[in-house]
Amino acid sequence: MRRSRLLLGFALLCVLAAALLVAPDRALWWLEWVAADPxxxxxxxxxxxxxxxxxAWPTTxxxxxxxxxxxxVGIPYALALITLTSVPPFLVARWFGRESRVAVAGERVVREAGDLRSVVASRLLPAPxxxxxxAAGVxxxxxxxFAVGTAIGELPWAVVGVLAGSSLDSLSHASLGAVDWRLVAACGLAAVLLLAGPVYRVVAGRDPAPVGLDAE
Structure with missing residues (x-):
């Protein structure tokens, strides 16, 4: 278990270093360069x-x-790519992070809320x-x-990103962090409504619902 935690920590440090050293501007430049050929x-x-x-670039x-x-028409492709790019971190966490206290707490919430409901709600949150x-992996x-829940929960963010991209004359002017606060508030509220009951029951110490059943 100690070795798994060390490997996971090392992997996270490598991702952090890469994120600091490699900016997404370069990727946007390449995309603009090949845009003439679909x-x-x-x-x-x-x-x-x-x-x-x-x-660690944003999925936006x-x-x-x-x-x-x-x-x-790029919305389905964008959603498929966002789902695909979310799988590697999920698998790494699933392989190396299942024995932590955070994993135990996460499993209790998932059992209470239901697997699909938990993933959809967490994707709606304005979180990295x-x-x-x-979190889903552990x-x-x-x-x-995870894949189905990611596709459902990421749909609003994918639509907003595609709308932003379709209105650009040049990717060099793209802003990956500008999102309408009303969308953030609406998605955040939806996530809270989906998870408030299950989280409260876990915190209150009630017995979780059977695995695989969504809480009412």
Missing amino acids: LRFGLVLFVLSLVRPVV LLAVGAGYGYGL SDVVSV SGVSLST
Whole structure:
């Protein structure tokens, strides 16, 4: 267990270092350079979705890129890429982080709320995508449920990113951090409504609901 924690800590340090050293501006430059060829553009976006977790870039980059290259029809592709890029952090956390106190607490909340409901709610929160992926991984959520929940919960963020990208004349002017506060508030409220009851019951010490059943 100690070795697993050390490996996980080392991996997180590597991601942090890469995030500090490699800015997403370079990726946006490459996307703009290949935007004239839709097939090549889609391939570069796919590669970026695989590399993104290593450098801890925001998933918004993928949605903005899809919007810039394909317009509104890029929403399904953006959502697929966001789901795909969330899987590596989830798997790493699932393999190395299941024996921590945080994992125990997370599993209790998931059992109380239900796997799918927990993932959807956590994705609606305005929290870093990789943090949510790691939390789901240590909480014992299955990969299939994680993927479906991620696709549902990330849909509003993907739509907003694609809309922003489709309105750009140049990716060099893209802003990955500017999101309408009304959307953030609405998604945050939805997440709170989905999780408030289960979290309260866990904190209050009530027995969790059976695994696999969503709480009423």
